[in-house]
Amino acid sequence: MSKSLIQAVENASSSEALVKAVWALSNSQSEEAIPTLIKVLGFNNPGAAVAAVEGLVKLGDVAVPTLIAQLDGYDYGARAWAIRALSRIANPEALEILLDAAANDFSLSVRRAAAKGLGELRWEKLSPEAREEAQQKALETLMTVAKDEEWIVRYAAIVGLEALAKTVFATEIQAYLQQRKQAEPDLTARSRIRLAVGANGDSN
């Protein structure tokens, strides 16, 4: 069944037909669809990429090894969508990739997707020792990324820190965000800090 759905994606003759075909393949929830869905991330078609990411996220953990193996080092558009999928699947196997992407990728859409994902990994899948080390790394990286040169990457790091604080390091993160609130030059990012620290009143 999924053979014909894959064929439909390969043969789509217009942008609209492609988006439709990718949604159909995504909804099939077939493991065979994974490589094709990943390929679609590089088609430079936002509608089709959204559909492919949704399919990959619904497949979940089984898609992680292929997503990691196929991560495109040359096409940053495709890489941003793949990182977004890994972030949403939230399997901690992606930790190293997300740490590197958040701190070092030249593309801001990759850095921001990774920063958000770092806060939301399913830590419980790790052994207690591995978990502690992983969370510590995520915290350190997010604190660095919260000073990125691009406002949207800092914004994503705030979102990541807020999510991480729900599991661990709540006090440190609260204190760190209070401090960033003073230093943050961008109005939108500063508003996001206010939302995160719950200082939605006048406390400084």
Add this chain to the structure above:
Amino acid sequence: MTVYDAETAIAHLNQKEDLSLRYYAAWWLGKCRVRDQAAISALLNALEDEADRSPDGGYPLRRNAARALGKLGDRQAVSRLIENLSCSDYYVREACAQALEELGDSQAIPYLRELLAGGVEAAQQVPGKPHLVQPYEAIIEALGTLGASQAQAEIEPFLAHSVEKVQLATARALYQLTGEDEYGQRLMSGLQAEKLPLRRSALMDLGATDYFPAADAIAQTPAENSLKLIALKGILENYLPNEKQELSKEAVHLLELMDSLL
């Protein structure tokens, strides 16, 4: 290897031998927001350049100088940019209108209005060129941002111009000038356009307003997340009444939408 820095860029812009070095330097000074007096003076001189000409008679260096001056935010540039609104090169006029919008000086209003002379009837395509006789999109957007309510009656007919981007620019300006919902709705309907470039335009136009009702439609329109984030940021920042106050329900909703697009 020497490092390319502000000093180098200013020196490159001030020399006359190598035109490509000048062209690059003007762009670089704007990109890096070099606000020294020496940079401003060099760019103002470049706005009078006669040496760098494109095959069709355009002034590439002037275009880059105007764009840079818009980014540098120094009002010394206003009168020279106004003079260049009558430059023979369409792209210089466009860059000047955009720069004057960025500088936010209402002195420019009467000169921008002059470029609308003849109204929609005169706003035709130049034969053999990919543009209209004037950069209407940039002119109308600038008038909206500069709060030129006196120009409202001249702007309004452009809602029916045949070029859709001009229609969107007009809706944007009229929304900025009047705050009326019908113009916000018109911009929002641009998000449904079939062509991606038009949806991108609508996103940028909405980001210049505080039209909160478009927020969910922005998040859902098929376009790059980066552009949607910029549009939502624009609405949020135009919308936030006062940073000392509590974040409103609307502001929180905008932030949540932005979170979902990271």
